[in-house]
Amino acid sequence: MxxxxxxxxxxxxxxxxxxxxxxxxxxxxxxxxxxxxxxxxxxxxxxxxxxxxxxxxxxxxxxxxxxFSAGEKNPFSMEALQAKLLAAWKKRHELKFTASFRLCFSEGDGIPGLIIDRYLVEGSSGDHQVFAVQILTAGLQRHLTDILTLLQRTCESAYQEKLSNILWDRTSVVLRNDVAIRKLEGLEVELPRFLKVVSGYEADQSWIKINHAVLPEMISMNCDLYQGQKTGFFLDQWSNIKSVAEKLETSLEGKKEFKLLDLCSYVGHWSVQLGTLCKSKNICFHSTLVDVSKEALGRAKKNMEKAHLNFEIQTRDVLKGLDVLPGQSFDLVIADPPAFVKAKKDLPTGKHAYQKLNTQAFRLVKPGGHVISCSCSGLITESDLKEAIEKAKRKNSLVANLVVSGAPALDHPLIPGFSEGSYLKMLLHHVDGVAGA
Ligand SMILES: C[S@@+](CC[C@H](N)C(=O)[O-])C[C@H]1O[C@@H](n2cnc3c(N)ncnc32)[C@H](O)[C@@H]1O
The missing domain is CATH 2.30.130.10 (PUA domain)
Known part of the structure; x- marks a missing residue:
């Protein structure tokens, strides 16, 4: 019909x-x-x-x-959906995402309302994979009647095409419809549940494999794919970590030590990636990981230990508790907070929060160091974030130049002109010196 x-x-x-x-x-x-x-x-x-x-x-x-093709009469047929997912997997493979990555990014992959994260998970009897699925819209929920068959066929085609060496019997599927955005569509927010589970797999103790951003090796990250934030991990910063790592590589040459402040660290992805890079260059690395979630920091501790990196963790609210840290102490400060603006009415307080956090970040960075400022609020534009940073620089009387800017990782494809898909902004500034000096 x-x-x-x-x-x-x-x-x-x-x-x-x-x-x-x-x-x-x-x-x-x-x-x-x-x-x-x-x-x-x-x-x-x-x-x-x-x-x-x-x-x-x-x-x-x-x-x-x-x-947008008049010839495609039923875009919801199993064949059409499967072709889109296989094309999406091939794209990721070409971009060198071979372990854990976003397989389907809703509109960006031509299936509005469907998120699928593919995680490669270490197990005692070898690797297996987990598809963490979110259905965000009522229309997709009605049309997508058999997600398991769709995933099974995609998994088998990916195996045949040599994109993956994991078969369906080594695959778990978890439905993560525990997202508030479903309410905007008249849908219920559901509890997470398994649609299929590999025997013995404990999702809250997953060790997922992630491609290192610049080194050929993989890193291992402990996370909870059942109840953790997002689908358990923030895959969207991967390409930003890569561009920052590539930019910092030259300034790392000849350095003996590197001190990182990882604000809103979650389970420590930035710290493990950058720490592993420093270690490969024999640089003595130390990270201070700060987050309000004790649960996330417990996993960050495991991740830093597994990577044999020096660290301390601090449970703090970054909007209230950073005054105790001494100024000009870190080579790199990362400020990657949650979306401070979720609705238009939050804009004034949210903008103020970005400014407050960045003012601390610029206070805490060493002269000659770098600051990473992120926003994952769709309603905050890049120029809003730049304005917050300008105020933060002025408050600290600093001159700092923008050296890298970034967006969601390349496994989150963007449609030109569809600004709604480009929610994540990342700006890397180099602190040149004191204003007027
Ligand atoms: C966007 S996520 C960070 C993702 C992380 N940097 C990564 O790349 O994996 C935001 C993090 O901020 C934490 N958070 C939320 N509100 C906070 C607050 N007021 N102070 C400190 N951390 C907060 C959340 O627990 C979450 O881990």
Whole structure:
């Protein structure tokens, strides 16, 4: 069954450029008898084909495009979905993601509402894989009736194509629909649950393998794929870690020691990646990992120990508890906080929080050192973050130059012009000296 919806005049251009969303006020059709299960064909005001996808009358985003190809009649068929996931896996493989990575990034991979993280997990009897799945929209939930068969077929095709050496019998699937964003779609926030589990696998003690950002080796990270934040790990910083590591490599030459302050460290991904790099160069590395979550820091401790790195952990609120740390102490300060802005009404307090955190970061960095400032709030633009950093620099009377900027990792593909997908911003500044000196 198919419904045809027409756009009001003037709203077709962004669709023609690949933007996959339509808001309710952009539709001209008086929608009748729509139950949510139908494929929706979107047309411009003159009846020309624009896209096919799904609708949700309960959401402000009334339509999401699955295909812009008029020939693709059923973008929800098992074959069409499987082809998209296999293409996504091939893309990751070409980008050298061979261990744990985001396999499906919703709109970025042509399946709006579907997140699949693929984790390569160490086990006593060899590696296995876990697919952590999130279904974020009501339309996708209705159309995606057999996720297990889809994953099994994808897993088997990936094996045949030599993208992976893990078969379905070594695969667990955990459904992580414990995300508040589902409420915007009229969906319930569910408890995590296994759809399939390899015997003996304990998800809360997963040791996942991650490609090192610049070295050929893998690193191991302990995390909880059942209840941990996101789907258990923040895969989205990988390419930023890579660009920062490549940038710092020259300044590391000849250094004897390197002191890192990892603010909002979670389980210590940045610290393990950069610490392993320093160790490969015989640099004496020390990281101070700070987070408000004791649970995350307990795992960070395990991860730093497993990588044989020097560290201390501090349970602190980064918005209140950083005054006790002595100024100008660290070669690199990372500020990677949670999304301080989740809704438009949070903008003033959220902007203030970014400024406050960055003011501390610039106070704590050594002259000649670097500061990484991140924001994963979709509503905070790169220029908002830059403004917060400018104020932070002024408060510390510092001159600092932007040397690298970054976005979500390359296994989170972005659609040009679809700014909603580009939620993560990362800015690396080099502190040149004191203003006016
Ligand atoms: C975006 S995640 C950090 C991801 C991490 N840097 C990584 O790359 O894996 C934000 C982290 O901030 C922590 N957090 C949230 N509010 C905080 C606060 N007020 N003070 C310190 N940490 C906080 C969360 O527990 C979470 O670990």
């Amino acid at each position: 198919m419904q045809v919806w027409q756009l009001k005049k003037g709203f077709e251009q962004k669709l023609r450029q690949g933007h996959p969303w339509v808001f309710s006020h952009e539709i001209a059709t008086a929608i009748k008898n729509f139950r949510g299960h139908e494929v929706v064909e979107l047309q411009d005001h003159q009846g020309n084909f624009l896209a096919r996808g799904y609708g949700n009358l309960k959401s402000k985003i009334i339509f999401r495009a699955m295909t």
